[in-house]
Amino acid sequence: MRAAWYDRQGEPAEVLQVGDLPEAPVGPGEVRVALTRSGISPGDVKKRQAWLGSTMAYPRVVPHSDGAGTVVAVGEGVDRSRVGERVWVFGAQSYRAFGTAAESTVVPADRAVALPDGVTDEIGACLGIPGITAHRAVFADGPVAGQVVVVQGVLGSVGSLAAALARRAGATVIGTVVRSADVPRVEPGAVDTVVALDADPAAAIRAVAPDGVDRVVEVAFSANVELDAQVLRNGGVVAAYASPDGTPTFPFWPMLFDNLLIRLLGSDDFPEEARRQAVSDLTSAAAEGALSIPLAEVLPLEQIARAHELVEGGRAHGRVLLALS
Numbered sequence: 001m002r003a004a005w006y007d008r009q010g011e012p013a014e015v016l017q018v019g020d021l022p023e024a025p026v027g028p029g030e031v032r033v034a035l036t037r038s039g040i041s042p043g044d045v046k047k048r049q050a051w052l053g054s055t056m057a058y059p060r061v062v063p064h065s066d067g068a069g070t071v072v073a074v075g076e077g078v079d080r081s082r083v084g085e086r087v088w089v090f091g092a093q094s095y096r097a098f099g100t101a102a103e104s105t106v107v108p109a110d111r112a113v114a115l116p117d118g119v120t121d122e123i124g125a126c127l128g129i130p131g132i133t134a135h136r137a138v139f140a141d142g143p144v145a146g147q148v149v150v151v152q153g154v155l156g157s158v159g160s161l162a163a164a165l166a167r168r169a170g171a172t173v174i175g176t177v178v179r180s181a182d183v184p185r186v187e188p189g190a191v192d193t194v195v196a197l198d199a200d201p202a203a204a205i206r207a208v209a210p211d212g213v214d215r216v217v218e219v220a221f222s223a224n225v226e227l228d229a230q231v232l233r234n235g236g237v238v239a240a241y242a243s244p245d246g247t248p249t250f251p252f253w254p255m256l257f258d259n260l261l262i263r264l265l266g267s268d269d270f271p272e273e274a275r276r277q278a279v280s281d282l283t284s285a286a287a288e289g290a291l292s293i294p295l296a297e298v299l300p301l302e303q304i305a306r307a308h309e310l311v312e313g314g315r316a317h318g319r320v321l322l323a324l325s
Contacts, residue, residue, distance in 0.1 A: 002324075003102035004304045005062045009050035012308035016048070018301060021062070024098050024106040031082060031112050032073040033089055037125035037298070038100040038322040039066035041157065042242075043267070044093070045312045052246065058097035063304075064322075065093045066128030067100030068121035071112060078109045086121075087112040090128030090279070094268050100125075101304060103324050113279055116287035126157065126293045126319050127282050133267045134162035135278035137217040137239040138169070140263055145170030148209040150231065152176050153219035154194070155185055157319055158241060161291060162217045163191050165281065168290050174205055174213065185317070187292055197227075205231045212236060222248030234258045241265040294318035 001023050006015040026032050044064050047054065067089040071082045091111045093099030098106065115124045137158070138144060149166045153159040154175025163173045175191035177183055179198050186194045195204040205213065212233025218224060221238070222245035228238045229251050238260065250262075270278075285291050296318035299307045303322075310316040 001103045002301060003062050004301055005060050005101070006048055007056075007060050009048055009054075009056060012048065012305040012312070016305045016308065018304065021102065023104055026073050026075040026106050028076040029078060029109055030075040030106050031071045031078055031087075031109050032104055032106050033067070033069045033087060033112055034072045034104050035067045035069035035089070035100055035102065035324045036121045037068045038064045038102075038301075038324060039068075039125035039128060040064055040307055040311050040320050040322070041066065041129040042311060043129060044099070045308055047093075048308065049312070057095075060097065061093070062098045062100075062102050062105075063093060064099040064101045065091055066125055067092060067105065068115060068124030069104075069324075072104070074109070082109070082112075085112075086115040086124075088115050088124030088127050088283075089113075090132060091268075101301065101322060110276075113283055116283065119286045122295060122298065122321060123286055123291065123293055125321055127161075127286065127291075129267050130157040131161050131282045131291075132270065132275060132278040133241050133265060134158045134217070135165055135281060136265055136267070136270050136274055137241060137263075138162050138166045138171075138215070139277075140239060140265070140274070141215065141237045141261065143169065144215065147214035148172045148174065150174045150176065150205060150213050150216045150228075151191070152216060152224050152228075153178075154191055155182065155317070156219055157293075159217065159219055160190065160293065161282075164291050165285060166217075167191070168285055168288075172208070174208055176201060187294075190292065197224075201227055202230045209233075215239060218242075220244055221250075225250040229255050229258070229260065232258060232260055235260070237261045237263055239263040239265060241267070296320055298323050
């Protein structure tokens, strides 16, 4: 079986290898998926980078948690009717060594989710880490119908899905981009209002929500928290899943007097019930055609180092995938 792996952390071209590996055995409650696409998320890149001093969790890692393909074998306790089922895969390399950068992977059966007819493998491979993170950011503090939600970084993989899920649930969505020149890159209908962070964003957001917004989905907590504090209503929520500065400061007293909630989101350890709901809602939204996910590159497995460089450098305008068969 063709696969990519690394035995040490470092630069992608130096540590990522492509070759033949034996297929992992299928244990009780597991399925083997023959993969067509492997999705790459920033978290996959960070594990390979030794980000924040992280070490190798396993002697050898086949990277990437997300993917799509077809179930080809099942373990004890799994209905054999699942063989031949098209699925999207999440969490393949979450607390596990063998991810989706391979022609097949083995995962617990509930991490291989039936992919509805008409939904492409490319969409399926983009749903895992970004989609579940987006869902938790939007819904961790209850329904959003009738509320105003700001999605910071709406062009990103998590941000675009958060905007789609919030609008589908009945929220008014304000999406932000870094520069005014990026505004045309937001697809028509993706959000209700686009705001550029280089053009008085607080005034633009308050023009839409004069009483303040209910929630902010935050991709850059340390960079945007001052703005978040200015636009949130009393009792509002900032749900942050990333921060440029790992030790951010924030306006404590203004946020305290507004009774704001700071919710931090670590995708590997969401509550199981929340994860199940996210999986269900993402699958339904994909079936409805409610998720528009721009693709930047679909590269062959042999170009995994190039794929990591695109994600790591933030140069890709859209998702980067590997094609496996």
